[in-house]
Amino acid sequence: MSLLRSNVAFRRYWSARLASYAGDQLARTALLIAVFDRHGGAGVALLLLASTAPRLLGPLLGALADRFDQRRLMVGCDTAQALLYLAVALLAPPLPVLLALVTAATAAATTFTPAGRSLLPRLVGPAHLPAANAQLATGVNIGFAAGPAVGGVLLATLGLTTTMLVNVATFVLSALLISGVRGLSAATPARRAEPFRRVLRDGLRVVRGHGVVRAISVGFLVMVSFAALDNLAIVPLGRTELNASEVTIGLLGTAYGVGMVLGPMCLARAGARIRMDLVLYGALVALGLGTLVTGLSPVIALAIAGQAAAGIGAGWHNVAADTLIQQSVPADRLGVVFGTVYMFPYAAEALAYVVGAPLLAAAGPRWVLVISGLGVLAALGLIAPLLTRALGLRVRMRLAPANG
Incomplete structure (x- = not known):
């Protein structure tokens, strides 16, 4: 630190x-x-x-x-x-x-x-930036x-x-x-004089046209649509499938929170030595597998371990997403970009609750968690090509003038 x-x-x-x-x-x-x-x-x-x-x-x-x-x-x-x-x-x-x-x-x-x-x-x-985002996520979590x-x-x-x-x-x-x-505002006098509508338009243009931002936005929408099903199924799983007490069910939530602290803490020690795109991919694997383990676990101890792994994945994902955007987007466009990108998880969460309630009633908590875990892992197959292509194009564009 x-x-x-x-x-x-x-x-x-x-x-x-x-x-x-x-x-x-x-x-x-x-x-x-x-x-x-x-x-x-x-x-x-x-x-x-x-x-x-x-x-x-x-x-x-x-x-x-x-x-x-x-x-x-x-x-x-x-x-x-x-x-x-x-x-x-x-x-x-x-x-x-x-x-x-x-x-x-x-x-x-x-x-x-x-x-x-x-x-x-x-x-x-x-x-x-990687270490700072990891340390910040540790404190927030x-x-x-x-x-x-x-x-x-x-x-x-x-x-x-x-x-x-x-x-x-x-x-x-x-x-x-x-x-x-003090003294760290990105808004120059010329930028502050621009009409608000133009500032918003320029930022949304970046969101639409920037490959890295687009990949992360799609990732948030798809990943959270499945990951948020976990919130609906955890308590029913503990009550009906694992015969857990209130205290033990509370430990499931605590394990997830502890994982969200430990994941960024490990990244903070790695500092700038680790690629954030690989962290993002690893985050989806940990979140998906942890949710699957939770849903399939025959005992509460294994479910707690699964929630801890899922929490580590969630903590890694937030750090990687923030760092990739900060490294890729011009400083004077970050406000609109971050405001837009982080709108998608809330929309996805609302969608998950609407769809998840009848799914829980029809299939039960174990199947809801299995669907949640498999959906997060499937999101990796969608996001990885988008982000890899966007980062590769960004590198080629940066190297082109030097090669020319």
Whole structure:
């Protein structure tokens, strides 16, 4: 983790993401429990919709990162989320108002994400991008793994208001940390003067015409459409097929989260010595095989091992996808590109839930997990030729002037 020791700006950004992501997860868990207790399953469905729908505005919100100072934009997003969740904490609003506040907070988070991913190449330099993305994923996934447990404990012991105030504090801390990262905006004065419509159009043109971006986008859409079926089948598998207790079923989710931490941690040690396209292919193999092992396992211990392997694959995939885009796309187009690319997983997740619910009822959890694993492995056969061809063309284009 040498970048965290040697690069102050990266350390501040890494710490900010760890804090705010853990806050996101603990707040999400606490709100889901509180809304279910007060409004039942319908309320939970509406809350999940409110925390997902703004993600589909990724291209529009990502364009802000290409046009404005990214550091200030991220500080503004953190401040907005702090104020919105402060309103949730202090007002205890009725469900319609809560949904509106969560929707606005999700829109701010959706704006933050492409700005942060666009900023990273200037924080660490091109040579350190693989290690930086791996270290960043390690921190974010620690928040992903720990946040829900912390949220449940805080809600049970201190109540919803205090839990939301802890979330507010994480956003305030994140804003303070990022405010100290200066002089790194990719938006030149000329770029900031361009009409927003032109910035969005230029970015979407890159998404349509760039082979690497297209391959990763297709990969996200196909892979997540199958991988998200895992979320529907894990609890039924534990309950009906493996006779597992609540605690043991919880270990399945914990194993996945631990895998998402360990996978990027191993990549961070490898640094720039490893090819990111090979990491992406290995990620799909680990995710697919891990899901298959989970579905076919006769005992809970093997299912836990399968979920850990799947989590490692998911962690590798995020690191590889981010690094390949950052290495391939012009810096002043990264906002729209990242906003668009990361719209596809949310659309695919929604599709998986619509299709997966009747599939689970008809085929049972084991077959759903088998279909999920085989689908992820099949996605590798689709993505690998697209990405290999795109990377080969990029290398040839770079070498052509020298050879000429």
